[in-house]
Amino acid sequence: MSKDLKRREFLARFIQLPCAAMVFGAVGTGDNKAAAEGPYRAEDHLYAMGIQVDRCIGCGLCAEACKNENNVLKEPYFFRTWIERYSIMMDGEAEVDSPRGGIGGFPPLEEGSEVMRSFFVPKLCNQCDKPPCVQVCPVGATFKTEDGVILVDESYCIGCRYCVQACPYGARYIDPRTLTADKCTFCYQRITKGLLPACVEVCPTQTRVFGELGTRSSPLHRMKRQSSIQVLKPAMNTEPKVLYSDLDGEVR
């Protein structure tokens, strides 16, 4: 009787072994493939975004794509990125608007308004190198990654809203679904796979340039070389990693 069982066991294992080998083999191949591309190493990157203000046509596709990609609420009170329209009047006064964050484009300027010139400025989290939001977070739920991106740990945020108050750029909001802070992450889920942020991907005029700060061959580096670069609210000393070319002094 026991001899029979042993034989059966033996036969069963005889069939199992090659199957197992096939399965492990397959997994092994996968591992090798991953190893060939290399896992994502945050310390090898330092991301930044360039905004070429004179290229923006205010189409609002970037803000819309951002909402879709990042599951941001559609209501016009929650934005990871938005576009502002500046109208400099003949008397030198600046008027600013951003209806629905610029999604769907901008309505024509009021008839008869004496506009000297007008331009669009996309806004987003500046991924500051000295981020006031990270400084004030009482539990460390918002933090700077090694690749320079500021992220929020939604499962750790206590929803005190101190970071929203501390951000000079109005880049943060509280997601009413989770009651935690949310903001632009440069589409972290995409950039860590080697893809571009959604807003950059859809921009029809290449206003937005995404790249690495440390790499000389990047389009971002080219922009830095060829244009005069400004950041928003430099007096705040937050050292933004969103760099604007040819930014008007009226923009805050």
Next chain:
Amino acid sequence: MSELLEHLQANLQQVTGYIYPNEIELHWSLLIVIYPYVTGLVAGAFILASLVEVFKVKEVASTYRLALLTALAFLIAAPLPLLAHLGHPERSFQIFLTPHLRSAMAMFGFVYMWYLMLVLLMEIWFEYRADLVRWSNERRGVMKLVYWALSLGSRDLSEKAVRFDRKAVYAITLVGIPSAFLLHGYVGFIFGSIKANPWWSSVLMPIVFLFSAIVSGIALVLLLHYVTTMFRRVKPDMACFNKLASFLMYALIIDLSLETLDFIHRMYESEESIEILAQLVVTKLFISLTIVQLLLGTIVPIVLLAIGRFSRIPEEVKRVVFFIAALLVQVGIFSTRWNVVIGGQLFSKSLRGLTVFKMQLGGIEGLFMGIALLILPFVLLWILIKILPPWDQQEAS
């Protein structure tokens, strides 16, 4: 969520100029107004109590225990508005477990625990220890047990032990004064250190908070002293009222000077933000700042207190004048907190527009919740007075 969206929709209609789209929601509302108001009362009441203990101001000695219990009642209630305002109150313990040491707010738990455990509770315990032992000997039934438990098993009524109590109280008060300064100065720092907000960002903020706290604490003890004297039907101690009124007046003058300094400094420096802040002050904050805080809450009380102190009016009228002044001071200081917290969010960080604050009646951040949170410390105080009567000893003596 639909309620919030409706609320934001209504706010959007009333925005003037340009504000960033994420600024349509105001993030700190009534609960965060109440928090610094209540902590201010704690610090103020304690500082008044300390005057008695350290500087031996005999006239106000009869308010010493009352001031301590007031501080404790308000301190117990102080974290509740904060907790209720959090999106995830269930995660609040993370502030203790994994505090982010560079965050001013992360220090709250430690400052609070230090003040509650090491200063206030210890001072009250030593102050009441001999009484607790006596009461646990005299009383019967449940209260005997309560006093025995509160005395922590202490039984010594010898002269030496009582002398040690006095020394301990003195030593704790010495630590307590800077701690009270720390508690409320720290609350001011939470706002004053936000460089993104020109209405808040000021090195004077902790100092202004501190002196307004002292003002509100003295006024509260004066009010409570008046009410408790009336209900206990004892002869009003006019020397005590006069001294409290004097302290209140001097504190108010210092507070007004600091606020004026802040105002002049801002006007003189006239930074980038001055235009939008000027708009804010003359439109949205006109009533709460100019009328309520400055006129009714500061100038009128100073005049009333001066009249009460330096004119020859009957004592009963004098006390009523002090009472009205102290009441106005409370309204004024609440307004001060309102103007800081709400005022600081009514203009855009783009410095190009103003928004509105609409208080809701119901809900966590609503008016009813606010009123409940302001009544709660008085209920706690009533319970504390029942358990630890602040007067027996003095009346007996």
